[in-house]
Amino acid sequence: MNLQLRLATPADLPEIMRLERAGFAADIQETDITFAERLAAAPDGCWVLDNEEGRLLGYLCAEFWAFDPAAPAAKFARDHSAGALHRLDGEEVYISSMVVDPATRGTGWGRRLFRDAVAAMFARHN
Template sequence: MHNLNVRSARPDEIDRIMALEDCGFHKNIQESKSVMLERMRHFPAGFLVLANDADDAIGYLCSELWESSEALDVSAFALGHDIKDTHHADGKSLYISSMTVSPEYRGSGLGKRFFQQSIAMLRTRLPHLRGSILLLSAEWSGAYKIYQDSSYTEVTRLKDFFAAIAAHDADAIVMQTSFTDDIHNPATQLGKK
């Protein structure tokens, strides 16, 4: 398996990122352009894109650093939260606030490879990280599998968090992982089967 073209996002491609946001998430949980630009400006190392051969973004991953994932403040997961209120440059917990790939690439394994390569890249850039946390809808079984295959485990559920978009299960699942030098961690074993 070869490395994907994963790089830092550029402000001049915000419209493409917003198009990915539009086709990746229900309109009731989409972030605004201003929120995404602020996240890109405030923590550029944590806003990555997956680019195709023409260097066009076909996926993105947005993250921030939290001091800890021990005492969860549910408001930190809120749509449109201000990264300046939650991000700490020396934070040891990587919060994945959003990730998607273009619909034509879904189901091919590309999302999983992009996620794992992005996590590996961020761990290299930020060696002080001790773990990662993320939140997803209980209805997103494909995303759940990607995260589970990347050593994330479910730690709690937030009742009715996704009530605005749910068809049958409105809970949010909070998943996390600890970073170690363990050779069995998929994020450190890219390209190996």
């Protein structure tokens, strides 16, 4: 299978939401508004596995936050505002969400998505 890891774009939102619905129970899924804000506020933290046929097989979204040793629980709430928390110069990375398509689970692509996306974020961030 030929997959490409690349930065997500707003055009990926429908596929990201398809994966979100496939990967999480309805009561913990985040909204398309939340993902649109993540893509706008933290584009360097949203990565996708693209099969180059218009279908995504996974995504990972993260934000860089200012260091906060006593981070309040509200900071981690579902549908929190990436725009309010993401900082280009942030010292902490928060993985807000990650899903691999159920059809690709057990193939190692999830591990590769996590490893390569985090490495790419840190390479771009430094």
